[in-house]
Amino acid sequence: SYELTQPPSVSVSPGQTARITCSGDALPKQHASWYQQKPGQAPVVVIYQDTERPSGIPERFSGSASGTTVTLTISGVQAEDEADYYCQSADTSGTYWVFGGGTKLTVL
Amino acid sequence: EVQLEQSGAEVKKPGESLRISCKGSGYRFTTYWIAWVRQMPGKGLEWMGIIYPGDSDTRYSPSFQGQVTISADKSILTAYLRWSSLKASDTAVYYCARAAYGRLSFDSWGQGTLVTVSS
Numbered sequence: 001s002y003e004l005t006q007p008p009s010v011s012v013s014p015g016q017t018a019r020i021t022c023s024g025d026a027l028p029k030q031h032a033s034w035y036q037q038k039p040g041q042a043p044v045v046v047i048y049q050d051t052e053r054p055s056g057i058p059e060r061f062s063g064s065a066s067g068t069t070v071t072l073t074i075s076g077v078q079a080e081d082e083a084d085y086y087c088q089s090a091d092t093s094g095t096y097w098v099f100g101g102g103t104k105l106t107v108l
Numbered sequence: 109e110v111q112l113e114q115s116g117a118e119v120k121k122p123g124e125s126l127r128i129s130c131k132g133s134g135y136r137f138t139t140y141w142i143a144w145v146r147q148m149p150g151k152g153l154e155w156m157g158i159i160y161p162g163d164s165d166t167r168y169s170p171s172f173q174g175q176v177t178i179s180a181d182k183s184i185l186t187a188y189l190r191w192s193s194l195k196a197s198d199t200a201v202y203y204c205a206r207a208a209y210g211r212l213s214f215d216s217w218g219q220g221t222l223v224t225v226s227s
Contacts, residue, residue, distance in 0.1 A: 001170050033213040035153070042203055042220055043153065048213035086153050090212050095167055097143065097212065102152040 002026060002091040004100035011106040018074040020103045022087030025068055032070040032089040034063060036081075037102075043086065047072060074105075082107045110134040112142075112204050112218035119224045120194050127190040128221045130204030138162035141207040142187040143214065144178060148200040156202075159187060160209070194225045 004024040012018040022032060031050050035043035045054055047063035050070055060075045070089075074081055087100040115129040130142060143158040157168040161180040168178070180187040187204060202221050205214035 031212050035214070037153075042217040043205075043214075044217070045213055045215055048211070048215070054215065084152075088153075088155075088212070088214070094212070096169060097155045097158065098169075099145075099153040099155055 002096055002098050004032075004087050004089060004098055006085075006087060006100040006103045008101070009104045009106065011108055012077050013108045014079060015076055018077050018081070018105055020072045020074075020085050020087075020105065021069055022071070022089075022100050023069045024089060024098075024100075026092045027065065027068050027070055027089060029092050030089045030094065032063075032065065032087050034061075034070075034072045035086045035088065037084045037086065046085075077105075077107055079107050081105060110206070110216045112206060112216055114202075114204060114218040114221045117222040117224070119226070122194060122196055122225055122227055124194050124225075125190070125192050126194055126223065127188050128202060128223065130187045130189075130218050132185045132187070132206065135206075137185040138182050139209055141209065142180065143205050143207060144176075144187075144189045145203040145205055146172075146200045147203065147220075153203075156189070158207070161187065194223075196225050196227075198223060199225050 034047040037043040046061045050065040051063045062073045090097045111133045113131045144156040146154045156172040157178045159166045161182045177190040204218040206216040
């Protein structure tokens with residue numbers, strides 16, 4: 001079955017830039033989304049269609065795509081950005097959707 | 109305002125059946141996909157399957173095919189996730205989430221339903 005691969009953890013100091021990657025064979029063909037999940041809360045979409053930011057999401061969140069990898073970039077990380085982040089996409093047919101394993105962002 | 113309201117927490121015994129629900133409001137229910145997502149304790153998100161209430165087109169993750177049933181009743185704007193025989197390993201929080209037709213993104217989520225299966 002199709003899989004998306006993320007690093008388990010990323011650590012940055014406040015004000016620095018955090019980059020979280022997500023790799024999958026179908027990513028050149030299918031868009032990806034990114035979700036932020038804080039403890040005890042439902043996920044929230046922060047990036048969709050690889051690069052689009054929903055209204056209400058701070059400008060410091062951005063997305064990019066290159067080949068089989070998509071990247072979530074958080075510029076000027078704040079303490080409130082500490083959370084789990086998940087990428088999500090689908091296989092080449094679009095039939096089976098999938099989440100990456102998740103990345104825990106720690107703000108030092 | 110778009111809302112997905114899920115049914116309340118459940119405590120069940122192994123072997124029992126269960127159906128949890130997700131009621132949509134504030135949008136045209138029949139023109140958005142509704143997915144179910146599992147999150148086991150301390151673990152990540154898992155896509156279980158998805159239904160398009162407009163025509164009941166339903167797809168399952170291979171990991172969940174045959175283990176659960178996803179359905180929807182568009183007359184009452186509600187999607188369901190059903191188990192016929194629960195196992196202890198089904199203990200998890202289950203979320204429903206909405207995706208626009210043609211989009212691979214969940215723009216609205218339910219609050220989650222905690223299902224605890226224990227003898």
